[in-house]
Amino acid sequence: MFSELDKLRTRLINGIQNTPQVEEGMSSKEVLTAIENVILGIVTSLSRDEAPVLSVPNRARWDNVRFDRSVGFQMSSESAVVSVRSNCVSSVTKFAQILKILSVVYRLVQSNKYATKRDIYYRNMQLFGSQATVDSIVDDLSCLLKAPRRSLHVLATTKGLIAGDLQYMEEDGTRIDCHCSSAAVQLSSNISGIRNIVSSAKFVLIVEKDATFQTLLDEDFCSKLHPCIMITGKGVPDVNSRLMVRKLWDVLHIPVFALVDADPHGIEIMCIYKYGSLSMSFEAHSLTIPSLMWLGLLPSDIQRLRVHQDALVPLTHRDEIKLNSLLKRPFLTSHPNWKKEMALMQQTKVKAEIQALATIAPDFLTSVYLPNKLLYGGWV
Known part of the structure; x- marks a missing residue:
């Protein structure tokens, strides 16, 4: 019997013909x-x-x-x-x-x-x-x-990390094995040079913050439920982190999920991965993941799971300005569930970090929250 994750992957593969592919760089x-x-x-x-x-x-x-x-x-x-x-x-x-x-x-x-x-x-x-x-x-x-910047032969120092069921070769012939261990692999400065990607991962999980990424790594999340690939841009992602997620999406044709804080800042980070940023809009074709899904933490999860009030933080004036700005973005017309989640945050006027789930149980994130989300389709 297919889980929701398997069904999603099948739909993604069936629809891959209509997926815009990364444009080749200039000669x-x-x-x-x-x-x-x-x-x-x-x-x-x-x-x-x-x-x-x-x-x-x-x-x-x-x-x-x-x-x-x-x-x-x-x-x-x-x-x-x-x-x-x-x-x-x-x-x-x-x-x-x-x-x-x-x-x-x-x-x-x-x-x-x-x-x-x-x-x-x-x-x-x-x-x-x-x-x-x-x-x-x-x-x-x-x-x-x-x-594209890579065609200018100018590389950026990367800050992103990657781990999970993934092997690939860098341009200089170095073989990289990202299988989960106590330490993740730093992303290459030349993503376009990566080749021979091998993986049996069922999905890619983008993790907003390094602290959460390390928690998942320490608890061997990559192999507990399904083989997967985890990546973090340590907050607002650099171009290399975005290029790597896009490359994996293009090559492996597997679902991509975002795990971000339930706050306006986390939502915007997810939107950058999915639809791009203003400053890099000229390279959208090679940086965005239009099929990316918001796995959590959802504002509705806070209520549904009855996260303790002590773990919630009131929205600041700056948060409210950011939230209002997000609610005016054109993509919300095709994401009514996103709009509901943001409207709920606007109504309750509270935010929560992913770590707030630890107030329910220390291992709640890896043992209950993520497995149930992935098995039963708790994404928007």
């Missing part, structure tokens, strides 16, 4: 040509005795993105831009920073070498001022050139 030749076109525009302006201007798509405006249920938040093809002028005091430094990083990327791609964003920062700390500046400009260039 080195295409990236070099795109950079050369930018430089040609600058040279042309100078030859006309005009101050060069770079028009960078604005990654900070919601009116620059559109929502597609099968992909998530995508940057509009006619999005507004930010003009970075070479003759303006407020933007001349950024103009120089962009040109410097463009030159670094050009040499990396041309020589088929890779560098981290940290490496780029240390090449000219005085010019960049901070690591955050480099991080932002690399993403701006990726958007400007319409090239």
